[in-house]
Amino acid sequence: MTKRRIALIATGGTIAGSAASSSQTLGYQAAALQVEHLLAAVPGLDALADLQAEQLFAIDSAHITAAHWLQLSARLNAVLADPAIDGAVVLHGTDTLEETAWFLHLTVRSDKPLVLTGAMRPATALSADGPMNLYHAVATAAHPASAGLGALVVFGDSLYSARGLQKRDSTPAAFDADQYGRLGLVKGSHVHLYQRPVRAHGDLPLPPTLPPVHILHAYADLPVTQIEAAAQGAAGLVFAGLGNGNLRPDWLACLARLHRQGIHIVRSSRVPNGTVIRDGEVADSQHGFVSGDNLPPPQARILLQLALAAGEPDLQGCFDRH
């Protein structure tokens, strides 16, 4: 088989981090190294694929904004439309990787493989995890089985869908999708896929900007004034309720009032595993709420932003589909 051509887009993060000493895994400078430097640390990459590398951003992923998502997605749509390119890899900081991956999952219109990865140890550290994660990401992007799955995340030998992914640990085993699990494993150049995502992806339009949507996390004794403050100036609010997205009666009354004022309410949960069932604990249809299903609140926020920007008439249908 001819070698595949993979576009590699670097955005910064710890994978491009640099520290004064090789034992330093904290207090390093993220996004310090350019993509050529990262590629030079991975012998054998050129045997996996022909790479077309570019440095799009050089930032710690704490600084990622909607403008970066829009630019990155537009770039990937253009690159993957090129018949000479067979797939793409994005190098990204881990702190907001699950949000960028989900944004790309929803907005990149291509069946070619798209894989994100990063690292927990800077490139200068002993046993840096970036080089192997990068090798695995390129192997996955070059593998025909990775096509048509939406955005994938490869991290610590595991292969995940962007949907439902969360950073769960501050060690190199940083990511987990909990009960929804891994799609597969990657070991060296061997990619083993065991499951395929069933929800829609790559079908939401890229708007010029995203509407403001905020998240509020419930806690015992949360005063309604905090809910009102979180909704100030927002087009939508994701409320990460208790348990199954449960709402204290005064929270429910406040959210229903905000909905009547034109603010879209997604009922989500602060519980990491489980699904917020529509019209289960709360009469969502009566109050005009949208159930966030099992999406982590930051991913529910992005879906609401894209759905609102697209003028989606059936928000619940959009959540049920994705």
Ligand SMILES: NC(=O)C[C@H](N)C(=O)O
């Ligand atoms: N491990 C990492 O990449 C963390 C870093 N602060 C980032 O998200 O850019």
